[in-house]
Amino acid sequence: MSFCFEVVITLTTKEYAKLLGEFVRFGCFTFGGGWSIIAQMQQLYVEKGQVITSQELLDLTSVAKSLPGVMIANVAMLYGYRVGGLLGGLVCVFGMCTPPMVVLIVISFFYQAFRTNYWVMAAMEGMQAAVVPIILGAAVGLAKGSVQYPPCYAIIAVCLALYLFTSLNPIVLVLIGVVSGLIVGAAYAGKEARSHGAA
């Protein structure tokens, strides 16, 4: 029974409130699709707080991308569960999704005026220019977590090429990663065991 409890609630009320605040903030600044939240998590949890490693963030992103539904809600669930059990997952999902919902409910009353407003367009054009540097920041942070053995560079290149030049579902790319990981992982495990035995 205690196992069940640990799975659901693992933090204090104060810690959950902090988690909620962080994800509400992420939700307010999630522009340019789901990747900007990965960038924000990379900045806050990997770089600053060192709550998780860049490897772990890549792991959560891959799992989130391989499941149906909205990717960032999946990431929120996975991260929330990792740090605060099932309740943590719920707190993160609802925290992140509330700000965009409130914003769009308000805008839906005058969306035609909003869409064609000169100043709104100008502000949006400026923010659009920030999306690439933000994802670049995430990429720089995640780079060190992505390569464990040299063949990983080849996996990066293959998946990058497939992403750009085909319209394959991201799950296919993750599956390519799964298969090549099993092969590369086994090969290097054998190698390491042999060199260990020789020494």
Next chain:
Amino acid sequence: MVLLKLYWSFLLIGFGSFGGLSMIPQISNEVISHGWMTVDQVTDIVAIAEMTPGPLGLNCATFAGMQAAGVPGAIAANLGTLTPSLTLCAVAALFFQHFKDSTIMRRILVGVRPACFGMVLGVLISLSMSNYFLAGSLHIPSVVIGIVDAVLLLKYKVSIPKLLILSCLSGLILFGVLGLA
């Protein structure tokens, strides 16, 4: 009744798609066949969803819900879209935390991490093309904002919310006040 219908439609959309633009055909099918939105409204909402915070799928849910049944409709549609994350993904989270240190999982992740990183690079390149090349030529003011942002972010570790507010203000000045095209 319309709330249940909204929930169910967006639950199907959630389970049947993998986020982003891949959701559009399904969303447009569901909302048009139920008469919640017109074809023109779907086009509008895709544009607005990209301009406001939050993922496309949830923003479309909010908008369709508002058109069909007001605020309760928006909440029902959002819950529908979130159901896969609240159920399937919660189970996945449990299994993942349990098995992530097993030998097999460790080996799988050796390959999955670079695959995911390759995708991030892919997103980066395709977004650079679409955000900085407008009508086939380099859009200089956007590139300037982008380069300034990159320096602020990578060198001076400026936080992402601050960066977005700064870029919003730069947009208002460059494109609004000065009228650069």
